[in-house]
Amino acid sequence: MSTGTLYDKVWDLHCVGDLPGGSTQLFVGLHLIHEVTSPQAFAALRDKRLTVRCPERTVATVDHIVPTTSQARPFADPLAEEMLSTLERNCEEYGIQLNGLGSGRQGIVHVIAPELGLTQPGMTIACGDSHTSTHGAFGAIAFGIGTSQVRDVLASQTLAMNKLRVRRISVDGQLADGVSAKDLILHVIRVLGVKGGVGYAYEFAGTAIEALSMEERMTVCNMAIEGGARCGYVNPDQVTFDYLKGRVHAPSDESWQRAVAWWRGLASDGDAVVDDEMVFNAAMIAPTVTWGITPGQGLGIDERIPALEELDPGERPIAEEAYRYMDLHPGTAIAGVPVDVCFIGSCTNGRLGDLRAAAAVAQGRHVASGIKAFVVPGSEQVARDAEAEGLDRVFRAAGFEWREPGCSMCLAMNPDRLEGRQISASSSNRNFKGRQGSASGRTLLMSPAMVAAAAVHGHVIDVRRLSLNPVKA
Amino acid sequence: MSTFPNGSIPQIEGRALALQGEDIDTDRIIPARFLKCVSFDALGGQVFADDRAELNGEHPFDRSEFQGAKILVVNSNFGCGSSREHAPQALMRWGLRAVVGVSFAEIFFGNCLALGIPCVTASPDTIESIQQAVLAAPDQSLCLDLSSMRLASSSVDWAVAMESGPREMLLSGRWDATSQLVENSAENKALMARLPYLNDFITA
Numbered sequence: 135m136s137t138g139t140l141y142d143k144v145w146d147l148h149c150v151g152d153l154p155g156g157s158t159q160l161f162v163g164l165h166l167i168h169e170v171t172s173p174q175a176f177a178a179l180r181d182k183r184l185t186v187r188c189p190e191r192t193v194a195t196v197d198h199i200v201p202t203t204s205q206a207r208p209f210a211d212p213l214a215e216e217m218l219s220t221l222e223r224n225c226e227e228y229g230i231q232l233n234g235l236g237s238g239r240q241g242i243v244h245v246i247a248p249e250l251g252l253t254q255p256g257m258t259i260a261c262g263d264s265h266t267s268t269h270g271a272f273g274a275i276a277f278g279i280g281t282s283q284v285r286d287v288l289a290s291q292t293l294a295m296n297k298l299r300v301r302r303i304s305v306d307g308q309l310a311d312g313v314s315a316k317d318l319i320l321h322v323i324r325v326l327g328v329k330g331g332v333g334y335a336y337e338f339a340g341t342a343i344e345a346l347s348m349e350e351r352m353t354v355c356n357m358a359i360e361g362g363a364r365c366g367y368v369n370p371d372q373v374t375f376d377y378l379k380g381r382v383h384a385p386s387d388e389s390w391q392r393a394v395a396w397w398r399g400l401a402s403d404g405d406a407v408v409d410d411e412m413v414f415n416a417a418m419i420a421p422t423v424t425w426g427i428t429p430g431q432g433l434g435i436d437e438r439i440p441a442l443e444e445l446d447p448g449e450r451p452i453a454e455e456a457y458r459y460m461d462l463h464p465g466t467a468i469a470g471v472p473v474d475v476c477f478i479g480s481c482t483n484g485r486l487g488d489l490r491a492a493a494a495v496a497q498g499r500h501v502a503s504g505i506k507a508f509v510v511p512g513s514e515q516v517a518r519d520a521e522a523e524g525l526d527r528v529f530r531a532a533g534f535e536w537r538e539p540g541c542s543m544c545l546a547m548n549p550d551r552l553e554g555r556q557i558s559a560s561s562s563n564r565n566f567k568g569r570q571g572s573a574s575g576r577t578l579l580m581s582p583a584m585v586a587a588a589a590v591h592g593h594v595i596d597v598r599r600l601s602l603n604p605v606k607a
Numbered sequence: 608m609s610t611f612p613n614g615s616i617p618q619i620e621g622r623a624l625a626l627q628g629e630d631i632d633t634d635r636i637i638p639a640r641f642l643k644c645v646s647f648d649a650l651g652g653q654v655f656a657d658d659r660a661e662l663n664g665e666h667p668f669d670r671s672e673f674q675g676a677k678i679l680v681v682n683s684n685f686g687c688g689s690s691r692e693h694a695p696q697a698l699m700r701w702g703l704r705a706v707v708g709v710s711f712a713e714i715f716f717g718n719c720l721a722l723g724i725p726c727v728t729a730s731p732d733t734i735e736s737i738q739q740a741v742l743a744a745p746d747q748s749l750c751l752d753l754s755s756m757r758l759a760s761s762s763v764d765w766a767v768a769m770e771s772g773p774r775e776m777l778l779s780g781r782w783d784a785t786s787q788l789v790e791n792s793a794e795n796k797a798l799m800a801r802l803p804y805l806n807d808f809i810t811a
Binding site: 147148149150151153154155156157159161163170171173174177182184187198199211213214216217220254256257262263264266277278279280281282283285286289290291292293294296328329332333362364385389392393395396428448451452455545546547564566567568569571573574 | 628629630632634635638639640642643644645646647657658660661683684687688689690691692693695696710712713714717718721722770771772773775776779781782783784785787788789791792794795798799802803804805807808809810
């Protein structure tokens with residue numbers, strides 16, 4: 135078993151005790167809730183006559199069902215309205231902070247918690263959403279949970295958990311120009327597979343990871359779950375501290391100094407033992423695009439859709455299913471595949487840096503005819519910051535729609551969805567069958583800059599072939 | 608519909624349903640649009656909605672011989688994707704009480720455990736043989752026994768596996784963790800008193 139890693143240290147700090155079934159009772163430092171996976175948990179709490187143990191360690195927002203065109207209440211969709219009003223009632227009754235629509239702090243749960251400084255190194259963080267792994271970018275141990283566990287955290291501020299093994303994923307060297315954190319993680323998942331991480335926490339390390347911004351680290355950790363790992367993390371460093379300083383819920387004054395000293399000591403020791411290690415060369419990573427129906431079915435932009443015989447026998451059945459569903463054939467180059475819809479946003483790539491990267495492609499260009507392209511900021515804060523820099527004007531001038539913050543078409547629990555067999559270039563995290571709202575809709579995952587490039591050309595294209603025009607604030 | 612799991616779960620007996628395919632994700636088990644609800648009650652009828660519509664009555668969850676089945680037999684990485692408990696809730700409300708497969712996504716496994724639904728594993732060859740046996744004779748009753756860790760029909764039996772912790776929780780009836788977690792509040796309070804980030808980062 136691993137020893138001396140950040141995972142081990144944070145785990146040990148949060149162990150309340152052993153449970154009869156052999157699992158550990160783990161204290162949850164921050165519990166994030168939203169409208170989709172919490173209503174049944176609150177109902178169960180009432181059934182069991184329990185209350186919320188630490189309302190001050192629980193923070194709510196609304197994201198999945200929020201419309202991105204008009205957010206006027208009541209919502210046009212009565213089910214969505216019922217979910218939001220249920221969350222509002224629950225937060226009110228139990229004294230939980232709700233970052234609601236128009237508060238200036240609403241947005242995708244995995245975007246707002248870091249931006250408010252709620253997410254900090256050394257915490258355990260749980261949320262009824264698998265992309266909770268995002269918060270590991272700060273050196274927190276953060277994982278998605280189901281609704282029964284949301285109930286458990288509400289009732290006790292703890293969870294029954296089993297310790298994971300630790301796999302270090304070292305990415306050394308430098309990413310080439312035009313290659314992003316999204317490409318990096320799509321590449322890692324392609325190599326290790328969508329079930330390669332089952333049973334593991336992924337420690338992302340190496341010079342290429344250290345060189346990433348906090349937003350980019352969030353993108354990487356966000357998709358650890360797509361590789362099967364329950365959580366992913368990056369050791370906290372100066373980049374982490376610089377990001378946190380001055381944020382609403384970050385420590386200040388004298389406690390800041392103490393906090394930084396404590397955070398530094400949490401990083402994996404130089405002689406830490408990990409259960410497994412994989413080494414990647416950043417320079418070998420190309421802009422990566424998925425062609426199939428799992429996030430592991432990725433290709434470098436210059437590659438062709440693989441033939442069955444090029445794949446491991448275990449990967450062939452899902453590849454055959456992917457050829458049929460995607461209507462893409464072995465030997466077809468991924469560059470040049472036409473798209474219908476281009477979506478920039480989500481908890482993977484809906485942050486300011488993502489919008490800047492996409493705007494640099496959109497600036498001075500125009501969305502190709504017949505293409506629907508839209509940008510959904512990850513939070514109200516991201517929207518404000520982007521508008522202050524003029525990114526909204528760049529997108530609008532290029533023919534993109536500029537929307538209100540929310541999860542949008544990533545999982546299409548709101549009015550944003552694919553229709554029929556439409557194919558999308560998407561900056562989100564999942565290309566599962568039916569994921570983007572149409573039972574036969576198709577998704578190609580890629581970086582925000584690559585989505586913007588696809589939007590202006592009408593097909594998948596290597597963003598490195600385009601000149602970039604960074605937007606000056 | 609039979610009652611939901613309760614108390615000690617030593618075995619599950621009933622007919623089985625074979626669902627073939629790798630990496631079957633939670634979006635397929637219950638598409639996102641059905642997550643628009645504040646209760647799990649209606650999910651049973653919506654399980655695999657899009658796959659079933661596509662196969663127009665031929666999906667295993669629609670075929671008459673599998674109606675009333677209690678044991679689901681799947682391949683590898685079943686339940687990958689979302690943390691949505693709606694997925695096991697939908698399976699449970701359809702009538703399933705156990706899942707046998709090559710491997711499971713972690714959150715899905717934990718969600719099932721929290722509902723008293725054992726997810727047990729076996730080698731790819733064993734799963735293939737179980738699936739073939741189920742497809743050949745869908746009306747036979749199987750028994751999954753968590754004490755002996757065997758899945759048996761009247762003619763064949765197969766070894767299955769589950770880690771001792773979850774298995775013990777199901778056997779003892781302590782798979783619903785809430786009451787234990789709430790009980791240890793003194794230990795929890797002590798831990799909160801020494802966690803640096805809850806105490807102004809004072810570490811001494």
